[in-house]
Amino acid sequence: MNRNMLIAGGGIAGMAAGFAAARAGWQATVFERALKFSEVGAGVQLGPNVTRILQAWGLGDALKQVAAFPSGLHARSMTTGEVLATLPVKEAITRYGAPYVTLHRSDLHGLLLQAAVREGVRVHGDAVVQKVSQSADEATFDVMQQAQLQLHTAAIAVAADGLWSPLRQQLIGDGLPIFTGHIAYRALVAQVDLPAHLRSQDVSVWMGSQAHVVSYPVRGGDYLNVVCLAEGRLLDDDANSLQAMQTWNAKKSEAQTLAELHHALRGGCASLTDLMAACSDWRLWPLCGRPAMQGAHEHAQGRVAWVGDAAHPMLPYLAQGAGMAIEDAYELAAQLLGATLANVPERLQQFAHVRWQRNARVQARAVRNGQIFHATGPMRAGRDIGLRLMGARLMDVPWLYGYR
Numbered sequence: 001m002n003r004n005m006l007i008a009g010g011g012i013a014g015m016a017a018g019f020a021a022a023r024a025g026w027q028a029t030v031f032e033r034a035l036k037f038s039e040v041g042a043g044v045q046l047g048p049n050v051t052r053i054l055q056a057w058g059l060g061d062a063l064k065q066v067a068a069f070p071s072g073l074h075a076r077s078m079t080t081g082e083v084l085a086t087l088p089v090k091e092a093i094t095r096y097g098a099p100y101v102t103l104h105r106s107d108l109h110g111l112l113l114q115a116a117v118r119e120g121v122r123v124h125g126d127a128v129v130q131k132v133s134q135s136a137d138e139a140t141f142d143v144m145q146q147a148q149l150q151l152h153t154a155a156i157a158v159a160a161d162g163l164w165s166p167l168r169q170q171l172i173g174d175g176l177p178i179f180t181g182h183i184a185y186r187a188l189v190a191q192v193d194l195p196a197h198l199r200s201q202d203v204s205v206w207m208g209s210q211a212h213v214v215s216y217p218v219r220g221g222d223y224l225n226v227v228c229l230a231e232g233r234l235l236d237d238d239a240n241s242l243q244a245m246q247t248w249n250a251k252k253s254e255a256q257t258l259a260e261l262h263h264a265l266r267g268g269c270a271s272l273t274d275l276m277a278a279c280s281d282w283r284l285w286p287l288c289g290r291p292a293m294q295g296a297h298e299h300a301q302g303r304v305a306w307v308g309d310a311a312h313p314m315l316p317y318l319a320q321g322a323g324m325a326i327e328d329a330y331e332l333a334a335q336l337l338g339a340t341l342a343n344v345p346e347r348l349q350q351f352a353h354v355r356w357q358r359n360a361r362v363q364a365r366a367v368r369n370g371q372i373f374h375a376t377g378p379m380r381a382g383r384d385i386g387l388r389l390m391g392a393r394l395m396d397v398p399w400l401y402g403y404r
């Protein structure tokens with residue numbers, strides 16, 4: 001058998017894993033169930049822990065073409081608009097050796113897809129991985145491709161099939177993700193369409209009670225990505241179609257969406273209200289999750305490894321879901337660099353050991369950030385005082401950004 005790898009799922013995790021494996025000398029094949037790789041998604045922030053990897057992969061210049069490079073990340077009060085503290089993310093280059101960037105998910109995905117194809121990764125759309133099986137020597141995918149069932153065999157199988165990972169359900173069997181009680185409403189607005197006082201090249205987090213809003217530039221700074229994250233209930237119909245709503249493009253009626261946003265942001269300051277009013281075409285995303293993996297034995301089993309949201313879905317409150325997918329890909333390739341066909345299971349266990357605790361820590365920190373961002377009553381007052389006094393020291397996360 002050759003040094004082959006099969007990958008289920010062609011999102012950020014699948015593309016990054018394929019690209020990194022190809023660089024490490026593996027022939028990777030990605031199977032993506034979508035017919036084509038569409039321009040879907042919202043904005044993503046990438047910390048220096050992630051951009052350092054993209055630079056090491058030779059993608060720094062491509063990143064510059066599409067990313068924005070904010071100077072500061074401002075924690076603000078939703079009610080007064082006051083900037084409580086600023087993390088000078090521009091200093092990430094001197095402090096952590098790589099920039100803090102913001103960009104559109106589809107730009108990041110496009111960049112990885114192009115790089116993967118350049119590196120010789122085979123990419124198939126309209127290809128649904130129905131099943132994974134394995135023996136001591138090989139792993140097999142049953143793939144439904146253009147209405148035909150095909151079996152593909154390789155030394156390694158990677159499950160990068162996202163939050164609802166069918167392969168996780170098959171091999172780990174720990175049930176479906178559950179609704180976290182948080183909903184993301186997001187919009188994209190051209191900066192030229194905003195009044196001057198609402199345009200921004202920085203990241204702002206407006207913290208309220210049981211809700212917060214994040215805004216930052218994407219598409220090289222030409223657009224502002226605006227996301228309101230609120231605690232709320234789903235209508236019965238939505239609760240029944242959670243999985244179907246996670247397409248990046250789900251919508252409710254304009255009136256319903258505006259009513260929910262209005263409720264989430266009640267008491268918000270004028271500049272935030274103006275910003276929200278300037279946005280339209282809101283898409284929503286009910287945030288679902290699952291507990292962290294219990295150990296390395298879940299992150300990889302034999303010749304199968306999990307990467308990205310399939311392994312560790314997380315609330316977006318530390319802005320690291322795609323980041324951890326890229327770190328997974330980097331570590332996977334590092335372990336596979338000198339691997340032989342025989343010692344693949346050992347190397348995948350090593351990968352799992354390196355990754356599972358870090359991913360679990362990031363998942364837990366994202367939950368904690370949500371509690372801080374959404375604090376009410378005295379906790380909220382304490383948070384604001386703490387931010388005023390401690391400033392950037394409270395917002396910096398050296399164990400996260402300084403990785404490798």
Ligand SMILES: Cc1cc2nc3c(=O)[nH]c(=O)nc-3n(C[C@H](O)[C@H](O)[C@H](O)COP(=O)(O)OP(=O)(O)OC[C@H]3O[C@@H](n4cnc5c(N)ncnc54)[C@H](O)[C@@H]3O)c2cc1C
Nearest residue numbers: 009011012013033044045129162308309319320321322323
């Ligand atoms: C509102 C919001 C804001 C976010 N902000 C940030 C941020 O600022 N920074 C950050 O780093 N992350 C952020 N994230 C998280 C980030 O978007 C995700 O972690 C990341 O996109 C996960 O990538 P993935 O490839 O693991 O999963 P996905 O993008 O879900 O890709 C999985 C792919 O697998 C395919 N697939 C599924 N089943 C099969 C099958 N059986 N056969 C073949 N293909 C299959 C799917 O079609 C899909 O293309 C945010 C998420 C949300 C919702």
